Structures are given as C-alpha cells and as structure tokens.
Amino acid sequence: MPTRRARDPALLDKVDSLRREDYVGEVWRVGREGREPTLGYPSNARWDPGTFDVLYTSEARDGALSEVFFHLSRQPVFPSKIRSVVCRLTVSVSNMLWLPDVEHVGALGMDTSRYGALDYTASREIGDAAFFLGFDGMIVPSARAPCLNVVLFTERLADGAIELRSSEPVDWNEWRRSRGPREPK
Secondary structure, eight states: OOOOOOOOHHHHHHHHTSOEEEEEEEEEEEEETTSOTTOOBOOOOTTOOSSSOBEEEESSHHHHHHHHHHHHHTSSSOOSSOOEEEEEEEEEEEEEEEOOSHHHHHTTTOOGGGTTSSOOHHHHHHHHHHHHTTOSEEEEEOSSSSSEEEEEOGGGSOTTSEEEEEEEEOOHHHHHHHHOSOOOO
C-alpha cells in the first residue's frame, strides 16, 4: 500500500469549505471485457493515492475513451490483446466535490499549467483530502478531452448508486482512425 504524507491542514480547510453537491446523471466508463464496470479499486491514479476504492468515469463517451487511450498509447507497443468495453452508467450520489474547471482546481494549490502532466502529487492530495472529509466523489475537468470526469469513491456509495445501462466493445483502431492523427498531451 502506498505511504501517505501527513495531510495539509490548509488544504483540508479549503476543501472542507467547498459546497457539497448532489450528482445525478449518465456517465461513461471504459474497462476491460469481463470486469464488473461498477466496481472501484485503489488505482493510484490522478485523484487517488491508492488507499481507497475509486471509479473513474466521464460525462462524455469520448472523454472516457480519450482517458484510457492516452494511457494505452504510452506503452512501447499499443496493446493488441486487451479487449475493452465502453459502458454507459447512471449515477445517483450526493456529497460530491465540484471542481468544474482548472481554475477551481488551481484554487486548491495545483499548478494548472501542468494539469495534463503525469505528476499526480497535488491532485492525489486533493482527492485524499476529499475522501478524508467524507465526500462521495469529485467532479473534475478531464485532462484529455473537453468534458468533466466524475470520480466516485465507491466504498462511500449506497447500493444501487451506480447502475449499468449498456456496454459495447471498443475497437481502438477504428476509434483512433475516427479521431485523425493526434499526439498524446
């Protein structure tokens, strides 16, 4: 399990002063075929330090695909054996930390000029503070697409808060062709 530094009291105060919002809506998630798409896990990714269960989703289908494609494309060879599915989920949760743009994230101390970078130190501290303070998740800007991501702290959610509506296989080659040539950010 990752080691965690002491929480910054000033960051805790800033996060705790923000409004807690309900969130009801449709989100998208890309996962591996055969894996339950509503289960979170401690991924040690952008908004979690690997110490609690998180489910990363996006309000936009293309946002979910862009996030996963970015990480797959960082491999020396794009994985050809991975079978991915894109899932449409409905979510009904309360107590969400709402950070709808990079300016809101920057107000919590993150260097927003590096928002898309792979240094997750500041964002993990914000996510850890939100979890510690009892938030059920976070609404944050995507680093890979012009949309919002919905990060859910699954161990805090009531049964039935996330429901699978549909899923379909992802053809990464077709998706890449449909977007045209782009370089990862």
